[in-house]
Amino acid sequence: MVDVLVIGGGIAGVSIACELAADVRVLLVEAEPELARHTTGRSAAIYAPSYGGPVVREFTRASEHLFGDGVLTPHPALWIAVDDEGVDHLGEISGDGRAEPITAQQAVEMCRVLRPPLAAAVDRTAQDIDVMALHARYVRDLKSRGGEIRTGTPVTDLRRDGAGWVAGGIRADVVVNAAGAWADRVAAMAGVPPIGLEPKRRTIAFVPAEADPMWPMVADAADRFYFRPESGGLLVSPADETPSEPCDARPDEVDVALALERVNAATTLGLRTVRTAWAGLRSFVADREPVVGAWPDHPGFVFFAGQGGYGIQMAPALARTGADIVLGRTTAPAIMLPR
Numbered sequence: 001m002v003d004v005l006v007i008g009g010g011i012a013g014v015s016i017a018c019e020l021a022a023d024v025r026v027l028l029v030e031a032e033p034e035l036a037r038h039t040t041g042r043s044a045a046i047y048a049p050s051y052g053g054p055v056v057r058e059f060t061r062a063s064e065h066l067f068g069d070g071v072l073t074p075h076p077a078l079w080i081a082v083d084d085e086g087v088d089h090l091g092e093i094s095g096d097g098r099a100e101p102i103t104a105q106q107a108v109e110m111c112r113v114l115r116p117p118l119a120a121a122v123d124r125t126a127q128d129i130d131v132m133a134l135h136a137r138y139v140r141d142l143k144s145r146g147g148e149i150r151t152g153t154p155v156t157d158l159r160r161d162g163a164g165w166v167a168g169g170i171r172a173d174v175v176v177n178a179a180g181a182w183a184d185r186v187a188a189m190a191g192v193p194p195i196g197l198e199p200k201r202r203t204i205a206f207v208p209a210e211a212d213p214m215w216p217m218v219a220d221a222a223d224r225f226y227f228r229p230e231s232g233g234l235l236v237s238p239a240d241e242t243p244s245e246p247c248d249a250r251p252d253e254v255d256v257a258l259a260l261e262r263v264n265a266a267t268t269l270g271l272r273t274v275r276t277a278w279a280g281l282r283s284f285v286a287d288r289e290p291v292v293g294a295w296p297d298h299p300g301f302v303f304f305a306g307q308g309g310y311g312i313q314m315a316p317a318l319a320r321t322g323a324d325i326v327l328g329r330t331t332a333p334a335i336m337l338p339r
Helices: 011-021 054-066 084-095 104-110 131-144 180-189 253-266 315-326
Strands: 002-007 026-029 072-074 077-081 100-102 119-123 127-129 148-150 158-161 164-167 170-177 198-208 217-220 226-230 233-237 276-284 291-293 301-305
Touching (some): 011 170, 011 301, 077 104, 180 301, 217 253, 291 315, 301 315
Parallel strands (some): 077 217
Antiparallel strands (some): 100 119, 158 164, 164 170, 198 276, 226 233
């Protein structure tokens, strides 16, 4: 018997499990034989307070001082507009102070391979995230607080039993559903209404290139591509959001080719060769904000899902808020509840 059963071993699961373990008995279960196998392990690893909707940005900013030593490294993000649609989006990004407008020439000075964009803005507060160091810290602290982790433990039967829940041979007072793209499937298994989660595939490729490690991450303001320096080359993405069933996502050759095409159009790089490519699932609800809370008619079954592509950059603050909600230490703001 445990107080809280957390389902999912990605950054969402380990972060909230760690925060909960400071006060209650926690068991985290992960279906795969290792933790962080899916989206967490395939992240672009960027902390960008200018990225995401209002709630995402709030939790991202609140997370900065919670990451701890050695996790964040300053690395600016450069937003560029290559057409009128991009200009409109860039106006939103820079208009509310999320990023500082700069000239096209200044943008090229920051990344010499850029073709002069129509407009540009820089987020100087952006940083690189050592994702696996962050994940490992949560795992270590969870265990040091008495929490338990079981990998290779898929939940195949989850039902209410009196005031609590039973999953196989595990009994818990509360279930925290941090199963990422599978969160609605876990809810259905438990007889709990879904939150309308939509997994979307995002592709990233590594391209050998002569890239300056001091270049910023460069992203299209209309979210159609990005690239960033990586040791020995560049990471490139078409910023795709292809609807998908929950799965071990694989890249599509068409999306990889699209990434090269879009980055080449915005730069003088002339990229041709891809060394490797991968994909992950970013899961959203309709308003693209995180979901933390329980349906009123299903107390004790708490969703901690819908982090989309922002889960790592806002993980520390979101996990603390999530733990407070689970333990009843705070009333969840309306925007944090399932819609």
